[in-house]
Amino acid sequence: MAANILALILTFFHPAYYNVFPQDKGVMLSLPIVFFLYFTKHSVVMLSKIRKMRYLRWSMTMACVIMAFIPHLLPLAISLAFVVEFSYLFPKEGMENFYKNHAGEKDVDKKFIDAYFN
16 A cells, blocks of 8 residues: 555656756656655555665665755655655564454554554
8 A cells, every 4th residue: 555655646746847848858867766666565565665674774864864855866765765764664574463363452642553563
């Protein structure tokens, strides 16, 4: 679900960016990311790997910050920033049935937040 929302957001971002800056051809550099995100199975695997690998997240974040200041790379930086942001929000494995497994316990929401972000 998160991969589909990410692909949808980036799909709407690219034409809007191109309408505002029609002479900027940097949009073409980030289009492969958008096309890759339409393959949901592969994008879910990619988001979960980015979430697990701390150094990959930080290197992608630094690359986004650096690319934002290079001419014609702003759309690529924004696309990668959305990917990094969605990888932070992507759930860990085994979190789908958390409420069913812990039904009836006190402070289930606090336990869910602790398990989700740790």
